[in-house]
Amino acid sequence: MTDHDEGSEQSLSQSDVKAYGVEALKQIKQNHFLSTIGLFHIIQYELQRALNQALSEFHLTNAQYSTLYTLQKQPPLSAAEIARQRYVRPQALTQILNDLQRRGLLHREEQPGTGRVLLISLSEEGLHVFLQASKKIDQLQQNILESFSAEEKELLEKMLYRYLENLQQVTLSE
Secondary structure, eight states, rough: OOSSSSSSSOOHHHHHHHHHEEEEEEHHHHHHHHHHHHHHHHHHHHHHHHHHHHHGGGOOOOOHHHHHHHHHHOOOHHHHHHHHHOOOOOHHHHHHHHHHHTTTEEEEOTTTTTTSSSEEEHHHHHHHHHHHHHHHHHHHHHHTTTTTTHHHHHHHHHHHHHHHHHHHHHHHHH
């Protein structure tokens, strides 16, 4: 764990999460300042780990599942449109699309009249895998939130949306 001057934020890495675990991090929180950003970092790491574990039975990564989700919502799309909706660079998406196509989970067809732009959609198998994986993700979400009351779930969602809006405003104004 990185040491800083007294009173300043203590930086927690992914290896800290693994090494110390959630209970130990609660102790660290009691003894040191752990920022909201630091807590979100830990939540992101743990959520990514849980998603990858849940998706592993379908031989999908979180990035592949997100791509299937995007295509299921609004097919067909170009690679550039998928990248925009997923907030990734088109180059980063290329390997994901190639892997999904190799597995028969999506189709690429030339967009009529363009001669270049390929439209991408889910195959029947892709939709089946997506729906099965989605059931697993829904169960994960239920498990994570099972100790929350309905009011707490609603409040958490409202607060997270407000946090996101504030973050977007801060980054836009800089």
